[in-house]
Amino acid sequence: MENTILDVRNLQVTFDTYGGSVKAVRGLDFSLRKGETLAIVGESGSGKSVTTKALMGLIPKPAGKIPKGEILFEGRDLAKLSDKQMQKIRGKEISMIFQDPMTSLNPTMKIGKQIMEGLILHQKLSQSHAKTRAIELLELVGIPEPKSRINQYPHQFSGGMRQRVVIAIALACNPKILIADEPTTALDVTIQAQILELMKDIQKKMDTSIIFITHDLGVVANVADRVAVMYAGKIVEIGTVDDVFYNPKHPYTWGLLGSMPTVDNKEEKLIAIPGTPPDLIHPPQGDAFAVRNEYVMQIDLEEEPPLFKVSDSHYAATWLLHEDAPEVEPPAAVKERMKGITSNHTSVREDYHS
Structure with missing residues (x-):
């Protein structure tokens, strides 16, 4: 399809362990369209997070391998790229929001500098321009008084605000695909709703495609366009939200x-x-x-x-x-x-x- 930005074909991911080779992902096929939100749901161990790590080129080597399959991003097969080649895509064209913001943020570095890193590396902005853009991003994700808070450390923010900072970092280089790996699990229900609304609002403004990993079907009903249900490393059902919720x-x-x-x-x-x-x-x-x-x-x-x-x-x-x-x-x-x-x-x- 013309508006397909990502096409995953027969993706297989294995991990070598002392007990044998774990077939974590066993022939995965799905596509992602421009501006679409695709939710991937399933129990723990179904292969959701392994799939996203494969898309980002973050499968730990040498234990982790992609023996078969293609990850076609705008015609390029990411599965065949080297780590150095993936560094140019990761964070710039495909970004990721992780589950726990405290493990994503460097506790010893001011949040402004953490946002600026990607802007300087990928967008080649000067320090002053990167700082201006970082302030704009903090404002975009709803951080109050961004000019002063840019100089604060992660521990000076609440859990919900830290997750907003992580989203700002992920959005810094205007990525075409945003992968959100259970981004609201560590937050209370009220903050969850705010973060989900924020992501949907940002998607409308930036026309970003989102892959949303979650086990919470309530989240799926609220934000997704399509749903892929994973079990034992495979997609067992895929369709629109209405397909999966009204006619499973x-x-x-x-x-x-x-x-x-x-x-x-x-x-x-x-x-x-x-x-x-x-x-x-x-x-x-x-x-x-x-x-x-x-x-x-x-x-x-x-x-x-x-x-x-x-x-x-x-x-x-x-x-x-x-x-x-x-x-x-x-x-x-x-x-x-x-x-x-x-x-x-x-x-x-x-x-x-x-």
């Missing part, structure tokens, strides 16, 4: 939605997904979710399902979509929870996208 097809997606608390069901117990994710040193034959799937069929234990087409925008990797499979719908409890989640977030999402 994969039993794993049903489980994620069922485990999501809603305001309307205060006394209802959360629905847990039984079992644990598979050992990716020895990935199972067939569907990796089969042993946790109450609708498992014999073919799930023998063959891995392809991504079946539900609509032009919606695909899911489950044998339940095969024409010969029995007709199965989400459990009633999950349906009720889906209604609660979507009703709680639809009006908010419409505000963001208006």
Whole structure:
């Protein structure tokens, strides 16, 4: 597609350990369009963060490897670039916001200098011009009195303000893609909402494409255009927010939605997904979710399902979509929870996208 800025094809990432080779990402395919927000969701260990590290060229070597696959960014395959070549892209064209701002910021360096570093390195600005731009960025992300606060250290900022500083650093060089790896997890609910609103506002102003990594489906409903659900190193369902929230097809997606608390069901117990994710040193034959799937069929234990087409925008990797499979719908409890989640977030999402 003409407006595709990133195209990931059959991406595989492995890590050598004493116990064997961990297949952390096992043939990932997705694209990102200009100005779009793609959310990648899934349990811990599903491969979300490993995927983003691969995109940024941050897979630790020599243990980490990309044995197969392409990461096409504006026609260039990032998987084949050297560390030196990636340094010219990382921070300038693709930036990342990490989960905990205190591990992203240097506690011994004033925040102004930390913002200016990228501007001087990538944009070749002078010290004075970089300082002026750093003040503008602090103002853009909502830091009050930026002219004076530019000379302060990270410990002098609250958690929410530190995350705003991290966002300012990520935006310093006007990146084309912004990767946000669970950027609101360490923040309280009120601050989370402010940061999400800030990111959406900045995206409108700068037309930046965003990859949003999260386990919080409430966040997805508010900010994303499309959703990719990951399990055991693969995408098992992908579609628009409406596709995934109103018409989910994969039993794993049903489980994620069922485990999501809603305001309307205060006394209802959360629905847990039984079992644990598979050992990716020895990935199972067939569907990796089969042993946790109450609708498992014999073919799930023998063959891995392809991504079946539900609509032009919606695909899911489950044998339940095969024409010969029995007709199965989400459990009633999950349906009720889906209604609660979507009703709680639809009006908010419409505000963001208006």
